Amino acid sequence: MNVLVCFSSLKEFITCFEDLSNELIYEIFDLLDFHHVCQAFDSLNARFYNLITNSTLPIEVNLSSISKSTFKRYNKDIILPNKHRIHSLHLSNPCLYDDISLPIHILSKFLRLKTLSLNNIESKHLEYLLPTLVSLPCLSSLSITSIDIIVNRTAIYSQIIRLPALKYCSLSLKGSHYSEVSLPTLDKYSTIEHLIIKHDISTNELYNLLSSIPQLRRVYICYILNSWTTYMKPSPFLLPYLTHVSLDLSSISFAVFEEMVIDIFHVVHVLHIFIHNNNDQMYINANRWEQLILSHMRNLRIFDIRHETWSRNITTNNQVILNNPTNTFTSSFWSEREWFFTQQFIQERYRNCTIFCSIEPYRRKYYTLCKQIHPSTYLNSKKTHLQSVQHLRIDNENEIIDCKYYFPNVTTLTLENSLSCTLIKSRSLSLTKIIEILQFTPYIRTLIFESMPLYGVNYKSIQQNQTFQLVSNTNMITNVIFKQRCTLDKLQLFVALCSRIQHLTLGHDTEDLESIVRFLLKKRNENTSNLCSIRLVSTCPFFLATLRTLIESETLLTDYILKKVGTNIYLWRYKIIPLGSHSYIEVLNERENEKFVQLPLYTSQRYLDLDIPFDKALVAFLDCVNQFKLAIESKNKAINSKNKSFCLPYKMNGKGIISDSNGIPFSVKFQFNSQENWTKALKYMLTNLKWGLSWITSQLPDDMTTSNAIPSSSSPTVASPR
Structure with missing residues (x-):
């Protein structure tokens, strides 16, 4: 590998990658996913092996885009031996949580873990896992997305509040607000400063949760619902540090929101709100907003609103737009604070929609481009x-x-x-x-x-x-x-x-x-x-x-x-x-010490008749070759094409037996076998494998084959479509 290194005294200087300093190589590694680093450099030479295995630098583990077999190797060789170095762990594959070798099942041993992301997790795994997080003294960031229904979300909140060092928490928990349960009385408050709720949450749930997070500085609530039960407010609580609030108010009235502002959002500096298809016209009543802000939100410096609603007065032929209450957002109250707004009239799929929103997007992360029926009401x-x-x-x-x-x-x-x-x-x-x-x-x-x-x-x-x-x-x-x-x-x-x-x-x-x-x-x-x-x-x-x-x-x-x-x-x-001279076969239906049984396709034993795992591995390997044969035959039978016939010279079964051309059986096991017969069995198995590889090569286009990959005239011939 060659790299280009620039110096002030030289225009360019070409050197080998291995000539770079350890510090620079570590900086390069920091830009890459760690399991990609291991795959690329772990076996390159002794120096890179030591750089990876003997380093004290933190490791970020992302198992979101990793295959099953790659995970097994990565988990065994990198994750488990380096528990003390792992600062970040991200998971999103729902199949992964069932694996008992997964790091989350021994998460209490990851004492330096700071960031944990659990996406697409089932409730049964979440209920088991959350109590173990209390023992992680450095865990400051937690993200959870459930994949099934959480019956009691309050129990989840209660466990999270107990985490001793948590600063950032993002939750997306499927469930129903009809199962509202008050949080139990706690002897300590949460340390969370940034809270994100991406699921529906009732006003009762919200009050209960926020009353236990006095250090909160930023909050984002995806969708607030009216509680279905009569609400008994907890004793008055203060959120003196809460400055940034983002809310979806589509399902609650302005009066309910106004009460929430008075109770818990009165020191807010930055307010982002979204209202979709809510019939309460108070949300676009400028006078009502002026009264609320002047009376209870005196620290507010950014007011970002997006109000979407059906509009029956909009037509597609540029007729006059009627009943526009948003024109009142032009008084000196708004202009002095430099809060300006626009009204858009768009066609979204098969409906007409009116959007009233702030002109400045205030770092909005989501944006929609859709058909404008009328020009926007501001010039920019x-x-x-x-x-x-x-x-x-x-x-x-x-x-x-x-x-x-x-x-x-x-x-x-x-x-x-x-x-x-x-x-x-x-x-x-x-x-x-x-x-x-x-x-x-x-x-x-x-x-x-x-x-x-x-x-x-x-x-x-x-x-x-x-x-x-x-x-x-x-x-x-x-x-x-x-x-x-x-x-x-x-x-x-x-x-x-x-x-x-x-x-x-x-x-x-x-x-x-x-x-x-x-x-x-x-x-x-x-x-x-x-x-x-x-x-x-x-x-x-x-x-x-x-x-x-x-x-x-x-x-x-x-x-x-x-x-x-x-x-x-x-x-x-x-x-x-492939692991070269250390390849092995993993038996997926057998476990030992809570791990899949591994059968090594190599041995260091001097006496092979004592190496039972090696015998089992050879039986399994012969079974793989036989499965390959059956798969090709099944596919060709489905195609029903004579010129794609496929046949291996020696018959195999799934019990470690392979027969010669006369039907005489030989075992690939060394135990209770003669060395001569064992050698013949391996010879027949490798011959079948060679025939199979030759047939596969013969099916490839000419530009994908090489001369040494095509069967020679002295090799067993296999029919092909060419």
């Missing part, structure tokens, strides 16, 4: 860079033309009703426009499709388009979500476009799921080589068994986890990681 034609926006949603491709906003830091792109190749005046995005967008948004990691008709597209010709190929080679998209219908042709197109895909979600009405699964799990599909997990949303009750039968009957995978949570199915697939 200058181009604006919205640096804070990370998630951009595009409802209409016409809004991209001459758009006055730039979004340089977007990482998630949502395309509403996209991919319809209709007229330019259509609300839908054309495929060409999507490719153009991706060409100029290189940092996109997640792509979400609300829907994708994609009618009239020539799949083959568009993949030959130069821009398509450029985007395919340069985009960094790893997560693709199809929320609604998806066909095999459409999926193939987007898998070719997003060739680095690691996580795929398919909507509930996706057609021909069996064909799609076959396509995704094909071992010769280069575009899915990085695919680690698949999520199938709202599947039929019987599809789990159908999918398992499909995978096993056609040997699409040999090492995988298939899990159903609610109506969703999760598939965690594998990658084969």
Whole structure:
């Protein structure tokens, strides 16, 4: 590997990577995912091995985009031996929590852990895990996203409040506010300073929770609901440090919000609020806001509002807009504070909508481009860079033309009703426009499709388009979500476009799921080589068994986890990681000391008849070769093609027996076997393996083969389609 190093006295200087100082190499490692560092450098030489294993620098572990087999090796060789170095741990694969070797099952030993992220976790695992976090003295950041219903969220709050060093907490807990339970009396208060609630929470729950967090400085509440029970407020409490508040008030009245301001939000400096389709007109009553702010929010310096509602008075022919109460937000009260607003009239899918919002986005992270029925009510034609926006949603491709906003830091792109190749005046995005967008948004990691008709597209010709190929080679998209219908042709197109895909979600009405699964799990599909997990949303009750039968009957995978949570199915697939002279086979249906049994394909024993694990490994390896043979035969039988016939010279079974051409059986076990017969068994097994590899090579295109990979005339010949 060569690098370019610049000095003040030299224009350029080329050196070997190994010549760099340890300090500089550590800085480079810090920019990379640690398990990628291990894969690339751990076995390079003794120096890099020591740099990785003997360092005292902190390790950040991200298991969100890792295959099953890679995780096993990474966990055994890196994570567990370096528990004292791990400062950050991120998980998001729901299949991973079932693994008893997962670090979370011994989390109390990670004494330097500062950041923990548990996404897509089931309630049963969360209930087991939370009590163990109390023993982590350095844990300052916790993020939790549940994947199923949490029956008693108050119990979760109670456990989190007890964490001794927690400063940042983000929660997204599925559940019902109808199971409201008051927090128990605690002998200490929480140390949390930044709280994010991404699930529905009732006013009762909110008051109970905030009363236990006196150090709170910033709070974000996704969706506040009215409590269904009569509320008995706790004894008066103060939040003297709470300066930043962000709330979704779509389901509560202005009067309820006003009471909350008086009780707990009266020292706030920065207020962000969102109201969607709420009929309470007080939210856009300037006089009511003036009274509230002057009386109870004297420290407020940033007032950011977004109010979306249906509007029956809007038409598409630029008629006069009636009944506009937002014109009153122009008095000296607002102008002196430099709080300015705009009113937009847009068409979103099949509805007309009025949006009243602050002109300055105040570092808003989410933004929507949609069809403007009428021009905005303020004049501001200058181009604006919205640096804070990370998630951009595009409802209409016409809004991209001459758009006055730039979004340089977007990482998630949502395309509403996209991919319809209709007229330019259509609300839908054309495929060409999507490719153009991706060409100029290189940092996109997640792509979400609300829907994708994609009618009239020539799949083959568009993949030959130069821009398509450029985007395919340069985009960094790893997560693709199809929320609604998806066909095999459409999926193939987007898998070719997003060739680095690691996580795929398919909507509930996706057609021909069996064909799609076959396509995704094909071992010769280069575009899915990085695919680690698949999520199938709202599947039929019987599809789990159908999918398992499909995978096993056609040997699409040999090492995988298939899990159903609610109506969703999760598939965690594998990658084969060769370990050279230290390869081994892991028995997935046998455990020892809470770990899968490992059978080494190597031995250091002088007397092989004493090495029982090695014998078992050879039996398992022969079984793998036999499964490979059965998979090829099954596939060719399905194709029903004579010119793709496949046959290995020696018959095998799953019990370690292989027979010669005369039908005489030989065992691959050394124990209770003669050395001559054992040698013959291994010879026959390796010959079968060589024939299989030769046949696989013969199926590849000419430009993918080499001269030494094609069977010679003296080798056993295998029929091929060529």
